[in-house]
Amino acid sequence: MFRIILIGSLLNLLLTEESIHPRPEYYISSQDELLADDGRVLLERHCYTCHNPKSKSHDEIIAPPLWGMKKHYLEAFPEKPAFEKAMLEFIQNPTEEKALMKGPIKRFGLMPKPPVSKEDLQKIVSYIYSNELENPAWHIEKDNEKKAKSGDLR
Numbered sequence: 001m002f003r004i005i006l007i008g009s010l011l012n013l014l015l016t017e018e019s020i021h022p023r024p025e026y027y028i029s030s031q032d033e034l035l036a037d038d039g040r041v042l043l044e045r046h047c048y049t050c051h052n053p054k055s056k057s058h059d060e061i062i063a064p065p066l067w068g069m070k071k072h073y074l075e076a077f078p079e080k081p082a083f084e085k086a087m088l089e090f091i092q093n094p095t096e097e098k099a100l101m102k103g104p105i106k107r108f109g110l111m112p113k114p115p116v117s118k119e120d121l122q123k124i125v126s127y128i129y130s131n132e133l134e135n136p137a138w139h140i141e142k143d144n145e146k147k148a149k150s151g152d153l154r
């Protein structure tokens with residue numbers, strides 16, 4: 001009973017978020033739109049529980065924001081197939097050897113294997129590659145500070 005109430009209020013929270021921050025309009029074919037929506041829903045349901053881009057501060061997070069992870073993966077694997085393969089291999093069965101970054105494991109511990117089917121994980125990584133991810137505000141501030149220091153801020 002309690003669980004149902006909890007899930008209900010979580011859903012409510014998500015729905016309210018959606019109405020406060022309306023989604024951007026972009027022009028994609030309806031098939032792509034369907035897939036993107038699917039990936040987005042799956043990502044929010046299965047990944048943002050830990051990789052929450054709405055965390056208020058660096059101290060509050062329990063896993064690094066996926067926005068930063070995506071940047072590292074893109075640097076190592078600029079092409080979609082290699083990017084998806086590498087990320088999929090890690091999230092299907094996370095091990096320290098497969099992790100691109102070892103620092104977060106020391107800080108947060110190794111990511112547990114998510115109870116999600118391979119097809120759904122595939123949709124999630126495809127969504128991550130093709131879409132702009134939400135970047136926590138504190139992350140942007142830190143980034144700007146760094147850029148300002150190096151004189152790179154325009």
Ligand code: HEC
Pocket residue numbers: 043046047048049050051062063064066069087090091094098099100101102104105108109110111112114116121124125
């Ligand atoms: C139970 C919490 C939790 C959930 C749920 C979770 N993660 Fe993670 N994830 C972590 C933690 C903690 C790390 C950092 C430590 C590590 O790399 O194992 C991490 C690291 C990662 C990395 C970086 C790995 C690397 O190569 O260094 C990726 C990519 C990632 N997660 C993707 C996902 C995706 C996609 C999902 C949803 C399917 C997801 N995570 C769900 C906790 C979680």
